[in-house]
Amino acid sequence: MTTTKSDALLPAQGIEAPRSGRIDPKYLRSGSSKSGSFEMAAWVFMRVSGAALVVLIFVHLTVNLLVGEGIHQIDFGFVAGKWANPVWQFWDLAMLWLAMLHGGNGMRTIINDYAEKDSTRMWLKSILYLSVIVIIVLGTMVIFTFEPCLLDSSGQLLESSPSFCQNV
Amino acid sequence: MTQTKGTLYKGREGMWSWVGHRITGVGIFFFLLVHVLDTSLVRVSPEAYDAVIGAYKNPIMIVGEIGLVGAIVFHAFNGLRIILVDFWSQGTRYHRQMLWTVMGLWVITMIGFTVRHLMLFLDGWGGF
Ligand code: HEM
Ligand code: HEM
Numbered sequence: 001m002t003t004t005k006s007d008a009l010l011p012a013q014g015i016e017a018p019r020s021g022r023i024d025p026k027y028l029r030s031g032s033s034k035s036g037s038f039e040m041a042a043w044v045f046m047r048v049s050g051a052a053l054v055v056l057i058f059v060h061l062t063v064n065l066l067v068g069e070g071i072h073q074i075d076f077g078f079v080a081g082k083w084a085n086p087v088w089q090f091w092d093l094a095m096l097w098l099a100m101l102h103g104g105n106g107m108r109t110i111i112n113d114y115a116e117k118d119s120t121r122m123w124l125k126s127i128l129y130l131s132v133i134v135i136i137v138l139g140t141m142v143i144f145t146f147e148p149c150l151l152d153s154s155g156q157l158l159e160s161s162p163s164f165c166q167n168v
Numbered sequence: 169m170t171q172t173k174g175t176l177y178k179g180r181e182g183m184w185s186w187v188g189h190r191i192t193g194v195g196i197f198f199f200l201l202v203h204v205l206d207t208s209l210v211r212v213s214p215e216a217y218d219a220v221i222g223a224y225k226n227p228i229m230i231v232g233e234i235g236l237v238g239a240i241v242f243h244a245f246n247g248l249r250i251i252l253v254d255f256w257s258q259g260t261r262y263h264r265q266m267l268w269t270v271m272g273l274w275v276i277t278m279i280g281f282t283v284r285h286l287m288l289f290l291d292g293w294g295g296f
Contacts, residue, residue, distance in 0.1 A: 047250075047251050047254065047255075050244075050248075050251065051248070051251060054244045054248065057244070061237060061240070065233070065285060065288075066281070066284055066285070066288075069288060069291070070284070070288030070289065070291075070292070071224060071225055071230070071233070071288060071289055072288070072289070072292035072293075075214075075217070075218045075221060076214035076218055077214075079207070079210050079217070080210075096204065099196075099200055100200065103196065103197035104197075106193045106194075107193075107194065110190065131201060135200075135201055135204050135205075138205075138208055139208070141211075142204075142207060142208045142210065142211055145211065146211065150214065158214060160215070161214075
């Protein structure tokens with residue numbers, strides 16, 4: 001060849017490298033948009049809560065199903081025995097909140113993916129948010145208003161009461 | 169990705185693990201709704217709680233519990249894999265090996281759980 005006009009052969013030459021720092025703000029992922037930062041927080045939350053839930057749930061299943069008499073040990077007295085200890089109250093509280101918020105946020109993603117009509121999406125998400133709130137409030141109240149030592153009408157301890165009620 | 173026939177996206181292991189993660193997540197969510205409701209019966213009366221929780225000790229429910237724990241264990245291990253893919257610098261390179269690790273750990277965990285759960289169940293079971 002006689003003349004080498006590389007500019008003509010390689011049209012890509014002369015175009016600025018991407019990520020040069022001079023990016024039009026409308027293509028930036030951070031800053032401006034509010035829903036963007038919410039989605040980012042939700043994304044991080046899914047990962048942080050997921051890691052915590054592995055420990056919370058695996059211990060829950062081990063203590064309730066794999067030690068002692070396993071599934072047969074579970075009754076009112078068993079729950080009373082656990083919730084007499086603030087550690088288990090807090091454990092169940094953390095599990096309740098994290099699992100409901102993690103699962104609720106996951107369900108939100110799935111609704112956004114599959115429900116194409118605006119009104120369907122709005123309805124499904126309203127039902128979802130309402131159920132998440134109801135379950136979290138109910139579960140929290142149950143943990144903290146629980147009364148292990150119940151009396152019958154004549155003032156006697158109920159048979160199902162755990163043994164520590166005798167000493168109260 | 170390596171070249172596959174056609175243009176329809178049919179990711180291989182990656183797609184199936186995503187489908188599995190989604191289905192187990194939804195299943196656990198609905199279980200949890202019911203589970204908090206049945207636990208709340210401790211505020212109604214000990215008899216109400218014991219009657220409903222008694223249902224969990226029935227042989228059919230025992231199979232259901234194994235299924236539930238299977239779903240949780242898969243979702244948990246695969247969730248940890250997703251976290252590693254996102255945050256570990258080598259995560260995307262080893263995502264496929266990590267999926268096989270997840271499946272292997274799942275099988276081992278489930279064999280252990282199933283044997284233990286069935287043994288404890290049979291020990292205390294009064295028959296039909
Ligand atoms: C078959 C498996 C399961 C059994 C037999 C079981 C049993 C129980 C029992 C007996 C309680 C009463 C309190 C306590 O023991 O700490 C409880 C509470 C709880 N469990 Fe489970 N559980 C199971 C699976 C799960 C799973 C998979 C999750 C999470 C996704 C979970 C989340 C919770 C929560 C959040 C509470 C507290 C409820 C409240 O605040 O009223 N459980 N469970
Ligand atoms: C055991 C520990 C758990 C771990 C490690 C875990 C981890 C994860 C991760 C990493 C994601 C992906 C989020 C994303 O793509 O941005 C996810 C999604 C999800 N999780 Fe969990 N999770 C756990 C427990 C739970 C529980 C208890 C529930 C139900 C109450 C649940 C329901 C969901 C749902 C519905 C999704 C959305 C799935 C999708 O978008 O395809 N997860 N989880």
